[in-house]
Amino acid sequence: MPRLEEYRSIVGTDTLEELYLLSRLLQGKTVLNVNSTAIGGGVAEILSRMVPLLCELGVQAGWEVIKGGEAFYAVTKKFHNALHGDAQEILPRDYQVYVDTVDQNLMQMKLDADIVFIHDPQPAALVKKRRELKNFWLWRCHIDLSRPDPHVWDFLRPYVEQYNMCVFSAPSFAQTLPIPQVLISPSIDPLSDKNRDLREEEIRTILERLKIPTDKPLVTQVSRFDRIKDPLGVIEAFQRVKPYVEARLLLVGGSADDDPEGAQVLSEVQERAREDADILVLPLPPTSHVEINAIQRASAVILQKSLREGFGLTVTEALWKEKPVIASAVGGIPLQMTHKHSGILTHTVDGAAYWIKQLLNEPEYAKKLGENGKEYVRQNFLLTRHLRDYLLTFISLYHHPSDFIHL
């Protein structure tokens, strides 16, 4: 794991000094992070980097994963989709499975850290314990809550209201709540295997190993095989421009332990891609970070045609690699790029198709988009900024709610 000092050349001395300054105010404090999966998905990825860095700064950070069976994850997947705004059939017994699983976890988990930091809806109800423990509880919602299904939100809201504070990734996710809400964008780690610089030779070797031909420019979408990511829409967009461009479409992604739908979506995508030799579907294990890195770097254009999105960290990753990105204007994606300045925001299959053609035909313009995108990510979406916002949030818990906090 890279040490904090290794970030100095990327983010600058100022940024590191601020982190050291803030961390002095939290020396010895314990922070327990809880989420629902140790591997796969953006949350686990951020935690795997954030926790060691917090420890290096003298904050005693830990990370635990709640345990649940298939039934629990099937329910929380429905919750996830419903909170994203897709109607789901959720039965009373589903809610009961959720409550029972959280209660079983409550019996086994030690939640007496100074600050308990809960990520996403799956472990949200653990907050029941707060009244007894009298410590600080934060809820971090990583998903797009701008149009939540009212039934699921009404079920979760009483839990959320018991927290000291909640954290959202985009302004439009804010809710009317009696507790303070703060905006913290997620981030990527520029030194992780997924984002670090790679030598040309490394990229070539990885692509050869994965049997990805590079004789045509690659148009790539990296994401879980999930309907919300619209992989079939990506294929449709690509097939519309195929008569006019020489390119290959690559759909690549891992799966998360807490996503039972993944296999079914993958097989639908494979079925659709079967008839077209220029479409490659590449499921990868969730630990394939360096492989994803190489694929993104080898691509001419990156797509993220999601129908809903939390923040859209795959977009951040692609921008960091100076790639021209065509992405849907959903969730946190519009926060990451300015249309036609640092990336392309689209709303339809037609729009995505039009821009694939444009960017493949105008590599100079595509290059400029990539350069602007990288600089914006450097300023706003790297791990060190995220770490700073978390430290500020932790510090704010120890002060009366106010617009000014003098330290």
Next chain:
Amino acid sequence: MITRASEPFRFFTRLSLTALTGIKAKNLKELLEHLKVVPDAVIYEHTHRFLQQHQHLVPEPPNDFSYWVTHMLQDEMLGERLAAIDTIRFNSLNDFRNAIVSAIENHLKKNSNLRQVPEGKEFHFMRAIRFSIPTQHHAYNLTEFLDCLKKVSISSLYLHVFEARLRPPLGINDFSHWFETELDEKTLAEKVAKLDPYTQTLEGLRSKIIGFIEGRLKDLSHATP
């Protein structure tokens, strides 16, 4: 000879978190109604946040209200008016707010057409939670000050140059105030005060102030017998 201050200049740094209010506007009338009553910290967030977030972009987007009116409501005339409100003229956030409010009110008097943005494009009101944090840097004279200025973070620069103007003594940045009251460096104080911090990047601003101080130190060294 270099003057030594009786009170050192202590560098603080300013960091902020963005709080969400859950309040949103989908047309100009709603924007105006909320603008009139939201706390100063909301005005601050939407008129100053960009300074820290878009450091590499010049020209900067002047404020979120102008951006939203231009790009989401697609009312370019009002957007331009809001962008042209000269931030540096106002010594309090409330005066600044009143200027924005009256620009919108005047526009509404002449334009009855009330456009509505599509779902997802609303203006979301946010509030800044500001933290002042002491740094280890302090200076008793110009040489020490120069040394510190080269080392402090841009957030520190931001606090002493931008925010200082919005608290007593109103309208003056902390550097100019200290140069004048502690070092009797009136000309240097005026030169720094004349810089318009809103139209350049923070690093550009730092370089200019460093240049002024180096120039002054050179003069002082020549004047020394």
